[in-house]
Amino acid sequence: MKNTRNFCIIAHIDHGKSTLADRLLERTGTISARDFHHGQILDDNPLEQERGITIKLHAIQMKYKREKEEFTLNLIDTPGHVDFSYEVSRSLAACEGALLIVDATQGVEAQTISNLYLAIEAGLEIIPVINKIDLPAAATTLEGVKQQVIDLIGCDESEMILASAKSGIGTDDILEAIVERIPAPKGDPEAPLRALIYDSVFDAYRGAIVYLRIIDGTLKAGDKIKFFATPPKYDVEEVGVMVMKRNPVKELSAGQVGYMTASIKNLNDTKVGDTITHVKDGAPEPISGFKEVKPMVFSGIYPADSDDFEDLRTALNKLSLNDSAITFEPETSTALGFGFRCGFLGLLHMEIVQERLEREFEQTIVTTVPNVSYRLIDNNGEVKNISSPVDMPNPGEFKAIEEPYIRAQLITPSEYIGQIMKLCIERRGIFVSQTYITETRVDLTFELPLAEVVFDFYDKLKSNTRGYASLDYEFIDNRPSDLVKLDVLLNGDPVDALSSIVHRQNAHSWGKKLCKKLKELIPRQMFEVAIQAAIGSRIVSRETVKAMRKDVTSKCYGGDISRKRKLLEKQKEGKKRMKQVGRVEVPQEAFLAVLSLDD
C-alpha cells in the first residue's frame, strides 16, 4: 500500500490535461509512442473530444520505477462541468492527491476553481503544474500565472512544477512529485470491506463494470457482496485494474483502485458514491458522502416519426445502461404523439443524451423545452410534483405552487462583478454575499430559482465574463412563487409541447418573444397560421405567418413522370421532419424555440 498513489488531474479545457496524461502513460511505459496515433487516450467518447470535456470517468494504472522501488500510480479522470459536480466529488474521494494544471499563457481559469475547491475540501494534496511554458507567449505571462496560483492555493513558488506536456518538459518532476508529495493511501486490509463506487459503465457481455476504490478490507472473485443504497446481492466474478484495458487480478485490497464485475444487469444497482461491502461480516457503516442523484431538469423526448416510438424506447433503455442518471417515463402529447418525459442532471447532460440518441442510436428525435420540477398545492391542500407544464392547472385551480431554489456560487475576476449581478437579478436572483478570494478574484453567492438557471444561464454567464466565471450550485429548498402556465396556440389549437411555466411578471414579454421566434421558425404554408401565446384564456400576444403564394412546377417534364414523382416524394420527405399540429406543420426546432429567445 505504501507504494500506491491515487491521483486525479484538475484542469481547464485545452490546458493540456489529456496531453499530460498521455506523457505520463508514455514515460511509465504503460503505452508506447506509436500507439498514440488515435490521439489522446483518456477522452475516448467522440462527444467528449468534441466538447473538450470528460463526461464519463476513466482510470488508468501505471507502474513507475524509481531506483529499486516500483510505484503503482492510479490516474482517475474527472469530468469538468457543474452538471456532474457530484460525480467529481466522488472520484476525488477515491484519490489522495491532485495535479492542478494551469496554462502558462492563459492563467487560472474559472472552470478549474470549483473542482479545485472540491479537491481541497476533500483533503487532497495539490500539486500545481504550470503547463505550456515553452510557448513564446509564456515568456511574458508566466510570472503572473505563478502569482495567481500562489494566491489561489497558498503554495510556495518552489512547489510549482514548470512543464510542457507537449515536449515532455517536467514529466519526470511530476512523476517524482506524485510519489514524494501525495500520501500513500491509508486503510486497513484486515477490516470489513468498504469499497467506494466512483463510476460504473455497462458492458453488453459482462454487465455493469463497477469502478471502485477500496477504502478498507479486500475484494476478490467469488466474494458475496452487497450495496448500502440498493438491496441486491451479487457474487463477484472478476476484480482487476485498468492498464489501458481491463486486467484481472486476484484481489484488490485497501488503498487500491480497480474494477469489479458481478453480472449486474441493472446499472441502477451500482450508484456512484455508494459503498460495497461483504454480505458476511460486512462493514456496519457506509463511506460518508453518498447522495442519491436526482434529475433536476426535465424535458419531453419524442420520435420525429411517431412510428418510431418503440425504437426510441429501446434506445433509451440501452442508453440508460451506461448513464444511470437519466430517468424516463412514457408521456403523451397531443402535438407530438407518444414519447417520454426524461429527467436529467442539468442542461449539458440533456444535450449529451440528445446527441447520443441521435448519433449512437440513430434516432431522429424532437425535444421539448426543458423545465424543472414544481411542487403544487391543490385546493384540497394536497401536494403534487409537476415535471411537465402540461400537468399545471389553470390559474385559480390550485392553492399555491413552489419552485426549487439553488444557492449559486459564482467565482469571477472582479471586473465582471457588474455583469454577473445584472444577470442574476434579471433571473430573479437574491444576492447573498460577496467575498474577495484574492485581490482580483471574487466569490459571489446568489439564491436563484433553478428554472432561471436551466435556460441558458451558463452560456450567458460564460459570454458575459469571457469564459472566466465559474458556476457551482446546490439545491436549497422549494419556495412559493407566482407562476403561470403560458400556452401557445396555432390557429386556435393549443400545442401542449410548447407550453411553459413562467413567472407572472415575465409572462408577457416571454409570450411576445416566443411568438416572434416561432414566426421565424414556422415556414409559410398553404394557409395563414396564427401564433398566439395565452395565459388561461387570456391571449397575451399574437403573430401571423402569411400563407404561401406559389409552389407549383408549371411543366410536367414531358413524359418524365418519375422525375415529377421524385420531386413530390422529396417534398413529402421534408414533411416528415415536421410535426403536424392540426393542419399546421411545425419544424422540430420550434419545440426548442424558447431556448434561443434573445433579449
Place this chain on the structure above:
Amino acid sequence: MKGVYVHIPFCKHKCTYCDFYSLEGQQDHDTFVHMLCREIELRSAQLSADDVFDTIFIGGGTPSLLSAQHMHTILDCLHKCLNIQSIETTSECNPGAVTNTKLRDFRSMGIDRLSFGVQSFHQEELDVLTRIHSADEARHAIAHARDAGFDNVNLDLIFAVPGQTMARWQSTLEYAVACETDHISAYSLIFEEGTKLNAQKLKGLVQPLPEDLDADMYEYSLAFLAEKGYSQYEVSNHALPGKQCQHNLKYWHGTEYVSFGPSAHGYLHSTRYANVRSLKAYVSSLQEFNLPVVSTETLSEHTKLSEEAFLRLRADGIEMVSLEKKYGVSLASMQPWLQDMQSAGLLEVQDSHIHMTSRGYLMSNTLSADFIHELERSVLHG
C-alpha cells in the same frame, strides 16, 4: 389506347432556359433518322396485339428542323411497325424554323396538330429567352398553320420572364387569343438546374420576378383564358372545347405511351423507362441493335395509384369513386383532409370529383405532396 412520343434532339440554337435534351447546329440527321427507325423496329418486337396507339407526339428539340422527307420516313416507320389508329398527330414547331411549304408537307403526311414554341409576342422577352424567332414570326405562325390546313394549333407561352411586366403578359395573352389559337400552354419560367439561365441567375445577372407578381400573372391567365372560352385542364394548359391535347392527357391520366429518341421517357407494360441522354450513345447502342434504354422502373400498383392521383389532380381532377374502383381501395378516411382543403379554398369537390381551385393550382406541389401523403395513409391504415 396508348400514345407514341418521338424526341427530335436538334435545335438551331439552344435556348438558355431549356433543359430538354437537344444539340445545336449542324448534326447528322440521316444517321439519327436511320437509328430512330431501328429503335422503332426493335421496340415493336416487344409489343403485343393489345398495344394499340392512337396519338403521336413529335417533340424536341425542334422537330420542324427535320426535312419533310425525314419526317415522312419516321411517320411511315411508326405506322408500319406499330398498330396505330391515330386520332391526333402533333409536331412541335419553332416559328423561326419552319416554312409554309414544310407546314403543308407536314399536314399532307398526316400531322394534324401543331404546337408552336412562341413563348412571347414581345421582342424584349424573346431576347431574354434567347429565342431565334422574332415577335413578327411568332405573330404570323398561326396564320401560316391555318393556310397549310391545320385546324388544331397550340401556342406555348412563358410568363414570369425577367423584366416582364403584368401589362406585357396581358398583351401576350390577348394577342394569342386574338390569333384564334385552339390551345394555350402558359408556363411560368423555371430556372432549371444546369441551364445557362440558372447560371446567370446565380451570378446575379438576371433577376427572377417577385413571387407575388408571378402568382398574379398565373391567376390572371386562368381568369382571362376562362373568360375567353379556354377551359383549364392542367396546371398550365387551356383549350377550346374539343381541343384538349389527347396525347398529353395520356401522361396526366396515367395511360401508357411508347417513346423513341435520345432522352425520351416511355411507360409500357407497367414499366417506366428512359433512353440515354446522348445522341452519340443512342446511335452507338442502336448500331449494335440494342435498345438505348438506361433505366427502367416497374411500377407497383401502389405507385401507379399515387402517380395517377397526383397527375390527375394537377390536370382535370380526380374521380374518387372510379379511382377507388380501379385500384380496389377505400379513400374514405381522406374525407376530413378533403374538407379542410375545401374550406381553405384549395380544392373543390363536386359529388366525387375533386379538382384544384386556382389557389390550389398555385400551390399544387405542396397540395399534391399532401394529397399523396393522405392517400397513402388512407390506403395503409384504412
